[in-house]
Amino acid sequence: MEQLIRISDNIDAAEAVAFVQSEESGGVVTFIGSVRNQTKQKKVLKLVFECYEPMAILEMEKIAAQMYEKWQVKRVAMLHVTGEKLPGEVVVAIAVAAPHRGAAFEACQYAIDTLKETVPIWKQEFFEDGAVWVAAHP
Template identity: 45%
Template sequence: MIILTSEPIDVASALNDLQSAQAGAIDIFLGVVRDNTNERSVDRLEYEAYDRMAVSEMQKIADDANERWPLLRYTIIHRKGTLQIGEIAVLIGVATAHRAEAFEACRYIIDTIKQTVPIWKKEVFSDGEQWVNAHP
């Protein structure tokens, strides 16, 4: 399952979707909006995306991960729009037979998304704002 949404992420629902009788491991990564960056106080984050391309690229990443590690199930959910402190910005979940594969696949997926998927993040401060992680 791959979703780009403006709605809050339901972790319990994502975990339920990852359940498999063959899975010995389920790994979930949550990227959460924190209240600071580089010693500056963050008020909120704003995410923008090129929706169709973002979903397509996330699918390619999931397919690549599935070739490297045998994924029984996976879930990638990324928010867009305005997010407040403490909200979940991204959920990556994988179910595999063994824990090492789950950890490695989950880390690969989130790291690759941050490097290649057309989703842009703006940090908003009380005294300004800045775009971060802009892809070339």
């Protein structure tokens, strides 16, 4: 199994796709997440991401391991940013290659859903009138 897992200031979704492409896989599915310019009709100026990097990498490796086990994917790339990001900028890119498309779609959806639930990364959303840590309160 081949995997590319990284947290950095800037990520390139094309790098994730290029990493997973190979002759043994018939399908590649990619999820690219970027900063929205509004939340509940409020203009978003920027997001600031923070992570507990050593643990975040371990949790991302666990997700990749589960993807190999459940869907027999061949290659996985999971890239996430840290630091300040403006609307439109890419913050997460996940690319999955599998022999067939069904497995690739399911595994990619599992990866982004699980990343949001288990990987220790936090984002603060900045508006014109202040900032909030996303999802902190019920």
